[in-house]
Each structure stands twice: as C-alpha cells, then as structure tokens.
Amino acid sequence: MNWWRKLKKNSLARIGASLLLIFYLMVIGADFVAPYDPYASEMDGSLLPPTEIYFRNQETGDWIGPHVYPTQQGETDIETGDRELIVDFEEPTPLTLFAAGTSYRIFPLYLPLPPDFEPVEIFSGWEVDWHLFGTTGEAKYHLLGTDEQGRDQFSRLVHGGRISLFIGLFGIAISFPLGMLFGGISGYFGGTVDAIIMRLVEVLMTIPTIYLLVALAAVLPPTLSSTQRFILIVVITSFVSWSGLARVIRGQVLSIKQREFVEAARAMGGNSFYIILRHVLPQTATYIIISATLAIPSFILAESVLSLIGLGIQQPDPSWGNLLSVATNASILVLQPWLVWPPAIMIILTVLAFNLLGDGLRDALDPR
Numbered sequence: 001m002n003w004w005r006k007l008k009k010n011s012l013a014r015i016g017a018s019l020l021l022i023f024y025l026m027v028i029g030a031d032f033v034a035p036y037d038p039y040a041s042e043m044d045g046s047l048l049p050p051t052e053i054y055f056r057n058q059e060t061g062d063w064i065g066p067h068v069y070p071t072q073q074g075e076t077d078i079e080t081g082d083r084e085l086i087v088d089f090e091e092p093t094p095l096t097l098f099a100a101g102t103s104y105r106i107f108p109l110y111l112p113l114p115p116d117f118e119p120v121e122i123f124s125g126w127e128v129d130w131h132l133f134g135t136t137g138e139a140k141y142h143l144l145g146t147d148e149q150g151r152d153q154f155s156r157l158v159h160g161g162r163i164s165l166f167i168g169l170f171g172i173a174i175s176f177p178l179g180m181l182f183g184g185i186s187g188y189f190g191g192t193v194d195a196i197i198m199r200l201v202e203v204l205m206t207i208p209t210i211y212l213l214v215a216l217a218a219v220l221p222p223t224l225s226s227t228q229r230f231i232l233i234v235v236i237t238s239f240v241s242w243s244g245l246a247r248v249i250r251g252q253v254l255s256i257k258q259r260e261f262v263e264a265a266r267a268m269g270g271n272s273f274y275i276i277l278r279h280v281l282p283q284t285a286t287y288i289i290i291s292a293t294l295a296i297p298s299f300i301l302a303e304s305v306l307s308l309i310g311l312g313i314q315q316p317d318p319s320w321g322n323l324l325s326v327a328t329n330a331s332i333l334v335l336q337p338w339l340v341w342p343p344a345i346m347i348i349l350t351v352l353a354f355n356l357l358g359d360g361l362r363d364a365l366d367p368r
C-alpha cells in the first residue's frame with residue numbers, strides 16, 4: 001500500500017478526489033439536494049436573480065433569522081434590458097435546512113378485471129419530499145436564480161450533473177475494455193493479426209471525434225428522447241476513442257509477453273486468450289487506472305460541446321452542456337450571468353479535479 005501513502009501525501013490529488021466525491025454524492029442524491037422539481041415552472045418567476053437572504057424583518061427591523069420574501073419579475077426596461085423585481089416585504093418566509101416539501105402524487109392500484117374493462121385507479125395520496133434546504137412558506141429560495149421558464153437553476157444544475165458526470169464513467173466502461181482487448185491481442189499474437197488491428201486503429205485515430213459526433217448528432221431523428229441521445233453519445237464516443245489506448249497496450253504487451261511467467265503459462269499449455277486476460281493485461285493495470293482517470297474529462301467535454309450547440313441532450317432535460325447553451329446569447333452574459341457561470345464553473349472544476357487525481361495516481365503508481 002505504498003502507493004496509497006504517496007497518494008495521500010499529494011495535496012492536489014486529495015483536493016481533486018474531494019471535489020469529485022462531493023460532486024458525485026450531490027448528483028446521486030439530487031432529489032434530496034435540489035430543493036425543487038427541475039421541470040417545474042414558477043408563475044411570474046422567470047429570470048429571477050439569486051434570492052437574497054435577510055436576517056431582520058424589513059418592515060419592523062426585528063431579528064427573525066434567515067428568511068426570504070416572495071419575489072416576482074416586474075416590467076422590463078426596453079432601453080437597458082433590466083427587469084424590475086417586485087418583493088413582498090409583508091410575508092417573510094423562514095429558510096431552513098432539511099425542509100419538507102409536500103407534493104400531490106398518484107399511487108395507482110389496479111383490480112383484476114376482465115379483459116374488456118379498463119384498469120381502475122382506487123387510491124391517490126400525498127407524499128412528503130425531504131430536501132437539504134428550502135422554505136416553509138409562500139416564498140421560494142432560488143440559490144442560483146431561475147431560467148427563462150421560471151425553473152430553479154440550482155435544481156436543474158444538480159439534476160443535470162447526473163448526465164454530465166456519469167457519461168464519462170459509462171464511456172470508459174465501453175472504450176477501455178475494447179482498447180485493452182484489441183491491444184492485448186495485437187501485441188501478443190503479432191504478425192498478420194497485429195498488422196490488421198493496427199491499421200484499423202490508425203484509421204480510427206484519423207477521425208476527428210468532435211466533428212464525427214456533430215455530424216452523427218445532426219442526422220439523428222428529432223424524435224429521440226434525451227435518454228436515447230445520451231446512450232448514443234456514449235456509444236459513439238466510446239467506439240472512436242479506444243484506438244489510442246490500444247496502441248499503448250500493444251506496446252506494453254510486446255514487452256510483457258517475453259517475461260518468464262508468460263513463457264511458463266505457455267509451457268503449461270495455457271490458452272492464448274486465457275494468458276492474455278489472466279497474466280498479460282493485469283500487468284498494465286497501473287497505466288489503465290491512470291489513463292482512465294485522465295480520459296473521463298474528454299467524455300464530459302464531448303457531451304458538453306454537443307449539448308452546447310444543441311445536438312446533445314435536449315430541453316427540457318437538463319445537462320451542464322445545454323444549461324450552458326444560453327451563453328450563445330450575448331445579452332444573457334450581461335443581464336443574467338447566473339445562468340452561465342454555474343454550469344461553466346462545474347465543468348471546469350470537474351475536469352480539473354479528474355486531472356489532479358490522475359496526476360496524483362500517476363506519481364503514486366508509476367514513479368518513473
């Protein structure tokens with residue numbers, strides 16, 4: 001466990017790992033962390049800035065703790081584009097941790113009926129949703145403001161992180177086994193097999209990934225759901241990104257297959273594929289771990305770029321990429337910057353965290 005001690009001593013790697021742990025826990029528990037439904041719109045609440053927190057009653061001056069007031073957008077100044085905020089200071093609403101939000105849910109129960117009858121719903125009810133923070137009155141607290149449709153931006157940011165963060169994990173789960181397998185086979189067998197696989201790898205490496213994704217996404221039917229688009233983005237990105245890994249694995253296998261333990265496995269009559277999977281490829285684990293950590297950001301950026309230009313995850317489903325797509329409107333950057341900076345900062349921090357962790361793993365696992 002010497003590598004673990006080295007990794008713990010690397011302060012930058014610890015920062016990267018801590019950020020990633022926080023982000024993944026946040027998106028996994030999005031239903032608890034996010035205070036509102038990411039698809040629900042607030043009446044007269046479009047493009048609200050981050051809600052201001054008060055500690056004293058604005059009418060009496062008394063200390064009543066953290067609270068907010070009902071806020072709505074007023075008229076827009078045609079010349080400057082500024083929008084008036086209408087704040088009702090007569091109704092202070094406490095801001096609390098672990099807030100309970102009650103919502104009406106339907107629980108359908110069906111009776112066994114003859115085939116010519118429609119199922120009959122016999123029970124409906126109320127369900128209490130618990131959230132990390134929220135309000136206990138009429139006013140709503142929007143940590144990062146609202147978008148043009150009155151949806152809570154923080155809730156959409158948290159839920160959108162599920163796609164943006166997990167696309168990298170799904171991507172390496174597809175691309176890395178392919179790269180390891182083809183690289184291992186190419187390096188172990190050599191000859192004609194090696195030549196065929198390496199020519200295929202060279203062809204794939206000449207394909208510009210982003211342009212390929214843009215071209216493919218552009219021809220996808222518009223009827224595809226965000227889930228189907230997510231799967232296609234992952235699969236397409238994975239099938240064109242394993243080639244670089246295969247070349248490196250091949251080079252390592254060319255050296256590993258000459259070692260004594262591989263010769264001993266051959267002498268004992270071991271199957272070639274068994275030797276590759278059981279004895280050869282595990283020797284490349286150090287490089288695989290480091291490379292996987294550094295490859296995840298490329299999948300995140302690919303999804304973000306596609307969603308940014310409108311070819312990835314589509315509205316109303318959130319992802320960090322399509323949340324950032326409002327940046328294409330110059331007026332948004334000036335008048336509603338809270339719509340642009342949060343997703344941009346999350347993408348930057350996530351990519352930086354993976355790179356810091358990858359560099360730390362490289363220093364700990366491969367001192368050379």
